[in-house]
Every structure is written in C-alpha cells, then in structure tokens.
Amino acid sequence: MRLETERLILRSWESRDHAPLATVLGDPEVRRFYPTVATPEQTKAQLDFSIERQAAAGFHFGAAELKSTGQFVGLIGLGYISDETRAAIRGQPPVEIGWQFGKAFWGSGLAPEGARAWLDYGFAVLNLPEIVAFTFAGNLPSQRVMEKIGMVRDADADFEHPRLAPGHPLRSHVVYRIANPSIG
Numbered sequence: 001m002r003l004e005t006e007r008l009i010l011r012s013w014e015s016r017d018h019a020p021l022a023t024v025l026g027d028p029e030v031r032r033f034y035p036t037v038a039t040p041e042q043t044k045a046q047l048d049f050s051i052e053r054q055a056a057a058g059f060h061f062g063a064a065e066l067k068s069t070g071q072f073v074g075l076i077g078l079g080y081i082s083d084e085t086r087a088a089i090r091g092q093p094p095v096e097i098g099w100q101f102g103k104a105f106w107g108s109g110l111a112p113e114g115a116r117a118w119l120d121y122g123f124a125v126l127n128l129p130e131i132v133a134f135t136f137a138g139n140l141p142s143q144r145v146m147e148k149i150g151m152v153r154d155a156d157a158d159f160e161h162p163r164l165a166p167g168h169p170l171r172s173h174v175v176y177r178i179a180n181p182s183i184g
Contacts, residue, residue, distance in 0.1 A: 001054060001062060003117045009065050010076060010114055013051050017063050018044060020072035024102045031100075033139040035170060053079065059126065061098065064114050074101030076114045078122050078131065085134075089175055090157035093132040095122065099145070106141070112148040119149060123180040130179045134159075137172040151176035 003010040018040075024030055025038035025046070038046065053060035061077035076099040086092045097118055099111050122128045133151055135142045137158070146153075157175035164171040 001059060003121055004067065005113045005117045007067055008073070008110060008114050008117070009067050009070075010062060010117060011065070012054060012062050013047055014063070017072060018047060020102075021047060021063075021075065024072075024074050024100060027103065029103055033136040033142070033170060035164060035168070050075075050079075059121070064099075064101070064110070072102075073105045073110060074099060076101075076111070076118060078118050078126075078128075081132075084162050088159040088162050089132065089134065090154070090159075093130060093177070095126075095128055095131055097122070097131050097133050099142075111145045115145060115149045119178065123182065127183075128180060129183050130177055132157075132178075133176045134173045136170045137174050138170075143174065143176070146176040149178070151178045 001012045022038070022040045022043040025043050026040070028037055031037045050060045050062070054062070057080060059077065060079050061075050064073045064076045065071060066073060078095055078097050080094055081089070081096050086094065097115055099115060101111055119131060122131050133142075133146045154175045154177050157177070159173050159175065160166070160171045161173050
C-alpha cells in the first residue's frame with residue numbers, strides 16, 4: 001500500500017519504522033489523550049497487528065513520511081473498528097480514520113493532508129459508504145483536523161469508550177462522520 005500527497009508518502013509498515021514509531025507513541029505529549037504512553041513492546045505488538053490487518057483487509061493504519069526527506073512523521077490511515085467499540089457507536093460504523101504524528105510536525109497541515117488522501121482512497125478504491133473518526137471529547141486538535149477534512153460531528157453517536165473504566169477521565173468520546181460523496 002502506498003499513497004502520495006504533495007508532501008507525504010503514506011505507506012505500509014517496514015521494519016525500520018519500529019524505533020521512530022516507538023518514539024512517537026512513547027511521547028507523553030503525543031499520548032496525552034490516551035490512557036498511557038506505549039512501551040516499545042506495545043509499539044511492536046501494535047505494528048505487528050497493523051501488518052496483519054493490512055494483509056487480511058488490504059488496508060490499515062500505516063506509516064507517514066516526508067516525501068522530501070523520507071523522515072518518519074507518524075501513523076495515519078483507515079482501520080476496522082473493534083467489535084466492542086463499534087457496538088458503542090450509533091449505527092455501528094465499520095471503518096475509522098485516525099492519525100498520530102510526532103509533535104515536531106503538529107500545526108503544519110500534514111495530518112489533514114494525509115487524512116484527505118486516505119478518505120479519497122476509502123471512497124474511490126474501497127467504495128466505503130462512510131468513514132468515521134472518534135476521539136476523547138477534550139482532544140480539540142484532532143477534532144479540528146476532522147473538521148478540516150470535511151467530517152461533521154454526530155453528537156447523537158458520542159459514546160463512553162468501552163475499553164476505559166467507568167469514571168475514567170478519557171472515557172467520553174465524540175464521533176465525526178463523512179459520507180462517500182459518490183454514493184447517493
């Protein structure tokens with residue numbers, strides 16, 4: 001899998017991605033809207049899972065790198081939502097879009113640029129009827145990216161994340177949706 005934008009190469013994971021991904025997922029500021037930072041072992045497990053999902057489904061979250069330098073910037077892509085989480089969201093949408101970029105790349109417009117390429121792929125190639133995104137209710141930066149790429153908040157679908165215990169401060173999640181423009 002490989003997509004290109006003006007500034008990014010969005011591609012399948014490679015063995016060289018483990019260390020830079022571990023740096024991104026191990027950063028407390030990057031992971032401030034997640035229950036914990038990821039350990040190198042958890043990052044390896046996530047990478048292995050993503051590779052397996054991509055082999056099975058033909059797509060999944062992958063690496064993002066700068067086209068000009070090849071520098072790793074983070075992860076971005078589409079993925080099937082787990083059954084447990086899917087059941088908590090109104091309409092039980094099957095596919096989400098998501099991203100996590102190193103903080104050195106925040107505010108540069110790379111997340112919306114890469115996300116638009118993944119939306120185009122999801123609609124034009126996969127013919128998905130809709131794609132959703134969800135995040136902790138307090139994660140305003142990700143919500144701004146969702147809005148920039150044309151997603152609309154669906155407050156009726158907001159949910160308490162089932163993988164977080166009742167009362168957990170990050171449990172409240174908001175949902176954004178976008179429909180495939182070529183499916184009427």
